[in-house]
Amino acid sequence: MQVLRTIPITQKMMTLTLEKGKSVGFVPTMGALHDGHMSLVEASLSECDYTVVSIFVNPTQFLLGEDFSDYPRDLEADKLKLERAGVDYLFLPDEKEIYPDEEMIEFKLPESYAGIMCGKSRPGHFEGVAQVCAKLFNIIRPGKVYFGQKDYLQTLVIQKLIEDLNFGIEMRVLPTVREKGGLAMSSRNKYLTDEERVAAQVLYKALKAGDKSLIEAEPMVELEYFERNGDVLAVAAKVGGVRLVDCVRLGREK
């Protein structure tokens, strides 16, 4: 696996790849990789000639007071997992590489995205996600990108970004990988105590039952929202100060 740290070298490598007529799959991540991330990597490896994974904890998608500096980072373990899986390129830029200039053109989301779920409870978050993904897509120029269903509104925002900015990228959305007991895997889960991890299982139970009172009855869980959009029911909550999200497609989960 080749580790690419700068934009010019990454763009050069990607140009060579495209000139060879090879397809490129791209999995953007913030690292601290778990089996959920790896399911996206596996899908790209099986569908594309080359797979690029990025690890970048993007400051512009964290609000003031959120856990940017405490976000889990585990680079050596991540590299090992990606190397073993057979990933071709790891794009590993630092903050200055992605944001060399403090002044930047920013994104504004339509109200139908900004006004629901995490769009509403984390104002500015998806503007940061759209900004970094637009940059990453232009740097990597993939044919396919891979995202997890767990971050439901993110998948809608990225699909809209791809369409509105004519990226010509195919977006693949893959099912949520869960721990035993149903808790959706998340990099932030490692901050949960054993007790909190068990309490957090109520999120998936409540989604499947369509019943938010199950969460309200769990004293260790502080509910942020329990919201339906079309056939998707999504939840965000804090467990022991750790913010977790999950969602289900109604009528699809057993």
Ligand code: AMP
């Ligand atoms: P993150 O590193 O949290 O930004 O996530 C990178 C990608 O992995 C996003 O597309 C997430 O939706 C996806 N992802 C995170 N957790 C899971 C999971 N448990 N199952 C499937 N995909 C996931």
